[in-house]
Amino acid sequence: MKKTVFTVGAILLASAFTTVHAEDTLAKIAETKRFVVAYRESSVPFSYLNGPEKPIGYGVDIEKAIVESVKKKLNLPNLEVSWRPVTSQNRIPLLTNGTIDLECGSTTNNSARGKEVAFAVNYFYTGTRLLVKKDSGIKSFADLKGKRVASTTGTTNLAVTRRYNEEKKLDIDIFSAKDHSDGLLMVESGRASALALDDVVLYGLRTSAKNPADLEIVGDALQVEPYACMLRKDDPKFKALVDETIVGMMKSGEFEKLYRKWFIDPIPPRSQAVGLPMSKELRDTIATPTDKPAT
Structure with missing residues (x-):
């Protein structure tokens, strides 16, 4: 009986340790001295390539701000930042298995995905x-x-x-x-x-x-959905840092400048403007930040 109890206890302890370790992104980064950030190759203007292995975009600029927050939080000014391409199909698996640590692209924050991953403050609305x-x-x-x-x-x-x-x-x-x-x-x-x-x-x-x-x-939009940065589930410390970074940009006015840069002004590679004014939903979120998912 004692042997059985010990075995079950050991399994539970090992499982708990693995779960905590996998979910603590900041601890993972501090240990490895490496932060793996995802990008898309053709999600203009959120995340796309402007030359070989040169990701740019609205989401990429937000990721760069988060990188600086991580460096400051962990006191790692020389932190190695690795950029990893992802697709619509593999972005969630690569996040949950630990291959990437953060993805800020054209990813919808909805309840179904919320069962597998977590989302930061919404930063765009679309349909x-x-x-x-x-x-x-x-x-x-x-x-x-x-x-x-x-x-x-x-x-x-x-x-x-x-x-x-x-x-x-x-x-x-x-x-x-x-x-x-x-x-x-x-x-x-x-x-x-x-x-x-x-x-x-x-x-x-x-x-x-x-x-x-x-x-x-x-066509009229079939539905209105929010986009948000995606991170691993049940990782409150990292989510707090990501949210704090984005909300800080919203409060300082930097966020609106970023929106103008990517949605109103001409963008690479052809210096053409997307020409999409900020939506009411996004203005409301800037005033009152929320990570509320689509249903």
Whole structure:
């Protein structure tokens, strides 16, 4: 009996130690002297490449601010910062298994994902709309009846579009693109009539298209969802630091400057502006920060 109790106790103790160690991001960084930050390769203007292995964007600038906060918190001015590319499909697994420590991109904060990961203060709001060719005749989701529509694997947009198709019985042929840039290419080449993604991502993709003037974003948003930085679940110390950094930027006015830099002013690589004014939802969040998820 004693042997059984000892064995169970040892297993529980080992499990508890593993869980705590895995969740304490700041302790992990302090021990390894390395902070692994994720970026997307084509989520314009949030996180994308402007040259080989040179991530830039709205989310990347926020990550850089968080990096400085971590350096100060841990007194590690020479902290090694590693940038790791992720996709819609692998971003959550790579975070939960410890490969990356933080992801600030075009990731929706919703209740379903909240079962696996945690989210910082919301820093953007968007909804699923459509990127189409101007001469396509498509002006709304109802116009997609019987057509081929692309969306990116691992996104909420894919699920939302499928649900809409089932509810409205439109017989849309929905298929997955491996990343946003692939979805754009499908529309440009005529392999898809539309690309269904968050409207801001579509605006960003249009700036990198071969002929931006040939494309337009149409349709009322199927839903409004918040974006937020993603971190490991049940890690209150790291979440507090990330939230404090972002809220501090909101209170100081730095956040609005950052928004203008990436959504109003011309951006690389073509010096074209996304041209998306700040939403009421985001202005409300700046006034009263929240990490409330979409349902």
